[in-house]
Structure formats: structure tokens, C-alpha cells
Amino acid sequence: MSPTDPTDPTDSTDRDAASAPGALLRVRGLRKSFGPNQVLQSVDLAVGRGHVLALIGPSGSGKTTILRCLNGLELADGGTIDVAAEVSLDFGTPPSKKQLAALRDRSAMVFQHYNLFPHKTVLENVLEGPVVVQRRPKAEVEAEALALLDRVGLSAKKDSYPFELSGGQQQRVGIVRALALRPQLLLFDEPTSSLDPELVGDILRLIKELAVEGWSMVIVTHELEFAREVATEVAFVDGGRIVEHGDPKQMLRNPKEERTRQFLHRLL
Ligand code: ADP
Numbered sequence: 001m002s003p004t005d006p007t008d009p010t011d012s013t014d015r016d017a018a019s020a021p022g023a024l025l026r027v028r029g030l031r032k033s034f035g036p037n038q039v040l041q042s043v044d045l046a047v048g049r050g051h052v053l054a055l056i057g058p059s060g061s062g063k064t065t066i067l068r069c070l071n072g073l074e075l076a077d078g079g080t081i082d083v084a085a086e087v088s089l090d091f092g093t094p095p096s097k098k099q100l101a102a103l104r105d106r107s108a109m110v111f112q113h114y115n116l117f118p119h120k121t122v123l124e125n126v127l128e129g130p131v132v133v134q135r136r137p138k139a140e141v142e143a144e145a146l147a148l149l150d151r152v153g154l155s156a157k158k159d160s161y162p163f164e165l166s167g168g169q170q171q172r173v174g175i176v177r178a179l180a181l182r183p184q185l186l187l188f189d190e191p192t193s194s195l196d197p198e199l200v201g202d203i204l205r206l207i208k209e210l211a212v213e214g215w216s217m218v219i220v221t222h223e224l225e226f227a228r229e230v231a232t233e234v235a236f237v238d239g240g241r242i243v244e245h246g247d248p249k250q251m252l253r254n255p256k257e258e259r260t261r262q263f264l265h266r267l268l
Contacts, residue, residue, distance in 0.1 A: 024049045024216050025070070025185055030079035030091075032065055032240075039065050041240040043079070047185065047233075050214040054227035054248065057237035058263060063220040066237070067187045070218065072104040083107070084184065105134070107185040108178035112194055114170040116162040116177070122149065123158040126177045134181065141180065148176040152206065168199035175206060186210065188219040204230075224267060228252050236260045 023046040030043040039062045047053045055063045068074040070081065076091040083106040089095050095103075108129075116125050126145040130136045149155050152172040162170055171191060178186055188207065192200040204223065208230050211217060221227055227234050228248045235245035236255070244257045255261045 023047065024051075024084055025218075026080075026082040027066075027070070028080045030066070030069060030081070031077045032062075032069055032074060033077055039240050040069070040076070043237075043240070043242055045235060045242060045245070047216055047218060049216055051232040052211045052217045052219065052230055054231035054234045055218065055220045055237055056222070056224070056227060056234060056263070057243075061237045062240040063237050064189055065240075067109065067189050067218060067220060070103075070185070071107050071109050071187055072100045073109070075100075105181075106183060107187050108181040108183035109187045109189065110171070110174045110178050110191050112190040114162070114167070114174045114194070116170055116173060118162055121159050121161060122154065122165070122173050125162070125173060126180050129177065129181050145176070145180050148179055149173075152176055166199065167195045168202055171195065171199075171203050172206065175203075175210075179210075184216060186215050186217045188217060188221070190220050190222065192221075192223065222267065224252055224264070236263065238263070 025047040027043060027045045030040050031038070032040040043062070043066055045053065055066065057063055065074060069076045075094070078091050080088070080090045081103065082088045083103065087099070087102045087106055089099055089103055117128065120128065123142070123145060126149070127138065127141055130141040131138050146155065146158065149158055152175065154169060154172055154176070157165060157169065162173070165173070191207065192203050195203060200223075204226050207219070211230050219231070231248045233245060234248040234251050235242045236251075236257070236259070237243070238259050244251065244255060244260045251260070252264065255264060
């Protein structure tokens, strides 16, 4: 279950790992426009193995677009994305299908609105990616999927359809579906913002458990307390740029940039 390999010499949870040559994810100069609207100006970031990067910032600042570019759901217009030593994309020229597939294979996204297939059961939702896209043996994936569903307390719901589940249960399926892809990087897009307040804590606890197990993550969140407790780095995004990044405890208490200060002031 744990994604870290103790024999991997590049594996490190040191704070400096994100900027070290062995960083799991490294993004440089990422740009993206939708028509005339340049949403990402030039985004640089890095995530070390076992690190959790929290992206915070105002609505419309480009946080979701960053995640979607990392996962290949959106095609960046420029810049580079490197994942470990294996995937290296320079969006100066359009990537091949093979390169994009390799990028998609390295990360898995957990969506704000869960995005489960409504006409598939819980188990079918979890099996779809590993069996159909990754072409792994169904029996092996099913055993893993059932163990993951058991872990999040949803074994009894394996044959239910998404509409029969609460929002919290649907999001747990969303997380299991991401884990079943065995990604190197988990991407969370405001995973609790569609949930009733009493269900938020459960999902945040589950994400925290995954962080403690050593999963590497990028998480877009408005939950500052969670970011302070779980993230190894926090980045403030505004106007399609990373305006400031640093240690969550230090930055959330005492930001250097005025824009960060104003944003945090509005939230607190
Ligand atoms: P955030 O996650 O910080 O709220 P987004 O990345 O969702 O920000 O959006 C940034 C900007 O990009 C917004 O102005 C949004 O309207 C625009 N945008 C996002 N996705 C699309 C799209 N598919 N087509 C056109 N505009 C988009």
C-alpha cells in the first residue's frame, strides 16, 4: 500500500527534496490560455517524494488548471513537466500520444465533484482505469480494489451505484479509484468543498493517513488548518503564478507578500 520504496536512494522526505535533483515532480514555466484568457502565466513548482504540496489562492487564480495540466487533462501551451526520471515533457512542441499517456499514468486525480461514472457500480468505477486503461489483469485489480474499499469502510457498497451513496462515500470511492491506479502522485482538487460540513473531517483524515504513509500529493484546498498540519509546502497562486511558497506553518502565519497576506486575512 505504501508508495515509498525503502531501497530507492532518491527516496527522501527531507524538506529540501522538492528542490533537489531527485524531486518527483518538477514544473517549469508552465503556461496555459483558454482563447484570449491566459490562465497560467508561468508556473514553477516541485514536489519531493513523500511530500504534500498545498495550493491555495483565490477562485479563478488557476489552481485547478495547474492540476489538470499535471494530469494531462489539459494540454499546457508551454513550459516543462518532469516526473521522476521517466517522463519529461516540453510543451514547446505538442507532445505525442505516447508522452501524454505516460504523463497521465504517473498521477491520479481526485475531483471536487467526485466524477464517478453514474451508470457503473462502485467496484466497476474502481476497476475501470486499471483494467481498461492500464490493461492490468482483472482478478489482481479486483482483489486490490476490494481491499482498498474495505480500508475506507465501503466493502458493503461495492455493488451500489453512486446515486445511492452520500457525498462522503462517493469521495471515498473517488480516492480509492485514484489509489487503484497506483500513481506516483495523487492530485486532489478541493476534495472536501462539495461535502456537508460534518463529512469534511472524515475525508481530511483519510487524506492525512495517505500523507503519513508517504504518498506524494498536490492538493488544492481552502482548508488552511489542514494545509498547516499535513502539507510539507504551501504555494499561494494568484493571477496564474505562484506568488509565494514555503513552509506552511511559517507562511500561513507570516506571509512575505502583501497579496498572500490579503488573501489569508479574508479567509481567517
Ligand atoms: P481556480 O481553480 O483557482 O478557481 P481555475 O483553474 O478553475 O481556477 O480557472 C482559472 C481561469 O481559467 C478562470 O478564469 C476560468 O474561468 C478559466 N477556465 C478554466 N477552465 C476553462 C476552460 N475549460 N475553458 C475556458 N476557461 C477556463
